[in-house]
Amino acid sequence: MEEKSKTADQVMLDRMKELKVETMYDRYQAQLPQCGYGSLALCCRHCNYGPCNIDPFGKGPKKGICGADANTFAARHYLRMSAAGTACHSDHARAAAHLLVSTARGEAPGYRIKDVEKLMMVAECFGIKTKDRKINEIAEEVGEMALMEFGKPYGTLLFLKRAPEARQKIWEKLGIAPRAIDREVTESMHRTGMGGDQDYQNLTKQAMRVALADGWGGCMIATELQDIMFGTPKPTQGRSNLGVIKKDHVNIIVHGHEPQLAEAIVLACGDPEVTKAAQAAGAKGVVLAGLCCTANELLVRHGIPMAGHMTVQEAAIATGAVEAMVVDIQCVMQSLADTAKQFHTKLITTLSKAKIFGAEHVEFEDEHALETAKKIIMMAVGNYKNRDKEKVFIPASAEPNIVAGFSHETIKYMLGGKYRASYRPLNDNIINGRIRGVVGIAGCTSPKAGVCEPSYINLARELIANDFLVVATGCAAGQCASDGLMVPEMKDACGPGLKEVCEAVGIPPVLHSGACVDNSRILIAVSEMVKEGGLGNDISELPVAGACTEWMSEKAIAIGQFLVASGIYTVFGMNSPVAGAPDMQRLLTKEMEELVGARWDFEPDLKKIAKMLMEHIEKKRDALGINAKKERKLYDMAERRALERECKPTAHHS
């Protein structure tokens, strides 16, 4: 029986130990001590002269065989991580763009253009004519233009112009405004090869450029195009944690990052035949739940329950009640195949670009999405009979609620309704100090942080208690959700100022903004805050910050770097990816501020991170002059006339 004080994942960990199911924590222990050279970025195996190591203590070699020094080692490694992260989000985006084109052409039955307003906004941003044209025609052109963003030979990315002008100028001046996404990735790989770019500063500039191609390119294209097809997230009630898995239902878990197939499964689950089949198999129905970012995507758009985040994936199977775990790509551990074997669960891979040895593969194609989805559901239903009822163990009390779906558009709407939607109330309440600032928390969960370490939860709790609004994405959001932080009732855990705002608007103090590609929503939100006025002319002047306490994926590095290169101070927990190269470390954590107005911090002591974020924000508030107490301004007629500038029409996109 579970113990009350233990969280669902802790309870499951005990259970898995009992059943002798191997977990990531076991494997992590087996890896210890981890390779010191690797941890410090002082191992290079980019060519077969190597592997070369550099001695961090200065006694052994200071250079690789080719002469590359510690900074070059670290910078090349860092750039490759950024490029790899960018490649992940961007390849995901490419799939979304292809699907948009096939949807527009009517070649992907089941999919449709769901958010026309967003389509028009993106079309306008791309400079596509919309007047007197059919929706599908516009959508097709948007999709094609988006695909061009990956490989166009000339020019920079179209979405860059959604950033504040001051920010665009910084990018131009530094020469880091990204060109085509694939070009930036390819060039990064090229430059990091043996005998290529060997100036750590120059390499890092490219890391910023490729990361910007991620944030303002890949991520943003994925977010916007998926919104067009699957709907822009609106606040919706949902449930989270392993308790969403139901004992008497056929349980299907979708896991990974690309929501195309998962969306089709959502649709297919609505088919009454599915329920009928499940009932025929002796179950009450079918439960569809998500894991990782596929969960985030489905949760923010449809309120589909979220079984958990990255580090919970094995535990989901260990409930013994999952008939099928359907995976697409990214953050899907190979170990699942082994875990699944210990239960009746079918692990089903769906993308030819991401197969797992030992899993069943059902290839997903846009054109046959619904059929494939149905086929997979029926496989799960068929598997129900194989369930070993004795082995079923679901942490009972663990089903906290979530209110999720805080897209940029939603935030605007919820602050002013249809007619007065704007960021004004947010800016106003930051200026008047009710809200001290906004912290975006994003990223992975990791066994390195500790066993079931609630680092994001602790961070978010401390921030909201001190009147900092939190926006969460990815597995950071997943962890916060599991603690019940994402319900409006959590206003009572806030400081008095944030509490008042949460009450006035009806929001949770920790806003779920979606998957890791949806960090692009944060970029748009901060740009809008600048445009709304009163908080400086550039993102770097805003009282905002970013954090990732348990980073794991290369995607996290890309995200962190695009946040920093967009002007947002960002703190990563645990270790620095360039710790063995002092100059490189200094470049990221100090000198970068002079270049782009923001910098990194890496802090192993997770307890210190909240303080660092809050201090940074207070510093920004001081610089803006909004910490100085001001008399209430009363307006006479001349001052009101001056205010009228606000009434003049403004461009409505973004």
Place this chain on the structure above:
Amino acid sequence: MSKIICTAAIRGANQIVDKADKKLADAIAQKGRDCKVEFPNTAYYLPIIYSMTGVAVKTLEDCEYIMGMARSMLPPLPAEKHWVPYLGHTLDAGMATLFSEEIYEACKYLIGPHPVDGIWLGAADDVIMRERGIEFVDGTAPGFAAIVGCAPDADTAVKIARELQQKNLYVFMQSDNLGVSFAEQLAEKGVQMGWDTRLVPFGKETSAAVYALGFANRAALSFGNVPPGEARRNLLYNKNRIFAFVLALGTGVTDEQYANAAGAINYGFPTITNIDIPEILPTGVCTYEHVVSRVPIDKIVDKCIEVRGLKISIHKLDIPVAYGPAFEGERIRKEDMQIEIGGPGVPAFEYVCAKEIDDVTDGKVQVVGPDLEGIPPGPGVSLGIMVEVAGRKMQPDFEPIFERQMHRFLGEAQGLFHMGQRDMIRHRISKEAFKSGFRIKHIGDIIHAKFHSDFGAIVDKVQVTLYTKKEDVERLLKDVRAAYVERDARLEGMTDDSVSLFYSCTLCQSFAPTHICVVSPERSGLCGSVSWLDGKAGYEINPTGPNQPIERGKTVDGRLGQWEGTNSFIFNGSNRSLEKVSLYSIMTDPMTSCGCFECISAMLPSTNGIMVVDRDFTEMTPCGMKFSTLAGTVGGGLQTPGFMGHSKFYLSSKKFVSADGGLARVVWMPKALKEELGEILVKTAGELGLEDFLTKIADETVAQTEEEVVAYMQKVNHPALALAPMF
């Protein structure tokens, strides 16, 4: 907690939408789907709906469409647990409320109960909107208080109303608290209500709030040049320019009232109340707080001002009664008056004269004869108000201008009712004012203070002598009358050709950015309140203000009234949107209009002439448009040949459309206008050689269509028939 407010507002919105649906169904059952629906005499249809959606609601069928829209805007009630954000929803529910209530009220005009009933005034027409709305834009009125519910007692109601009046705010009243309304409380105490006193009772139902909010929308459409359908701009214009707020008084707030308050928040109008309800303090949609409650009654007006972010500057006058524009329209009935000054057969006057600087002692206010204590109550009191002013910039030409301002200066004192001018005055002082300590001496104090505050740039010294003995007044009247005669003769001799400078007036550019009035001796500003002399004085008072001298320069076309100087001034002052302007033509480069015109002239093609209609005439005119619709065509700084706005005075000028044939072109005007201008029109017509001209001008009693005008003209042989074709 605001969840309570939001839940109540959304619940209220649902009730209101249902109620409006039912009313609309009744109206359709009785009148049919095609039945026309409108608020009286407005070009803005149902103004909230028109300004927010751009939909011109004309029939009951249109109302059905809007009700569909309103219903679709109704959000779900916030869940008990784990609710989704409700602020945006609540604001939308508020808007759905206002759409529904506008339709509800419009249906009342069709099937009753009629909104105009007893003290209740219902919708304000465009005449009022023009006249009063402008005050919100030019700063005369800093905003309005929309009062719902009622004060704890009638005396408190009067106190609150007076306090708001003193702050120059309009008070719009609607809705009740347990059956009692604020307006009824004022009525009980005999407080005079209506647009003139800025105390406007719209209606007892909560839905009458749409008259107040629709008024604000119309101000944005009309003075803010916000196109219909541009909802966000319209609402932001209101947030930034119209400083209004909801003052909820009573013992409780109903769901319907909450729904209306939510609607008002869309405009940036917060709610302040004495009632114990939750607050919404974080800022953003409104300039400051959104709902502030439990405010003690005696502090509530000040709190309203603070929450709305209003800066109100009142010239504190050292007199024992309240003072402000809101009291200008106040009338004093016979039974309430202490004394009546002047009137038929009673010698009395007001006279301003320029003196040498050493002959005036500034601040010397003298009552020669008894003051009020020594004057028996009742009518027939003689009073001579002699104002002697001196200043380096003072000119005798300014005397009549200053004198005309006395009406406003004295009328704004509570308890002082000012009528007439010169030697035809008839003022009343109320018993109430007398009881408060008001004396005749205070008239002098007011004049002294106001001359300094308003004309300080011209006037250095002001001395006032008040003669209360009949024999003194009679004696002085002889000289005063002689001065009037001399003054008139001097003005009458003034023609456009007798001066080399004209004056501009750009007072209205705050809402009509390309419009400029060119004011000449023979063509006054189109609003009727800026004569050439006013322009001259205005320039002296504020050399960088809206009245600038225009050097006429070389004549471009004397017949049309175009000069190089006026053309280049127009070009530069209109943001280079206009190149030429004729002072004497409606057909070639006519002067533009801001929208404040007293009259509109419009060509009637088949008559070979023009019709003239004034603001007070609200019926259909022979050109097929009502004044309100015509105003939309002519206003906004556009040059539209064949249409022109102008003052009443210009009709009697010999330069009235003289390039197009002059007064002889006038073929139709409303009867009342004909009567009002009769004397001077007859005189001008005589001078122009037009015989028996007034009777040849058709009016609504003989012709309502263009064809009928032609028929009448033929009957009376109108001179326009013999003129050259107009185009």
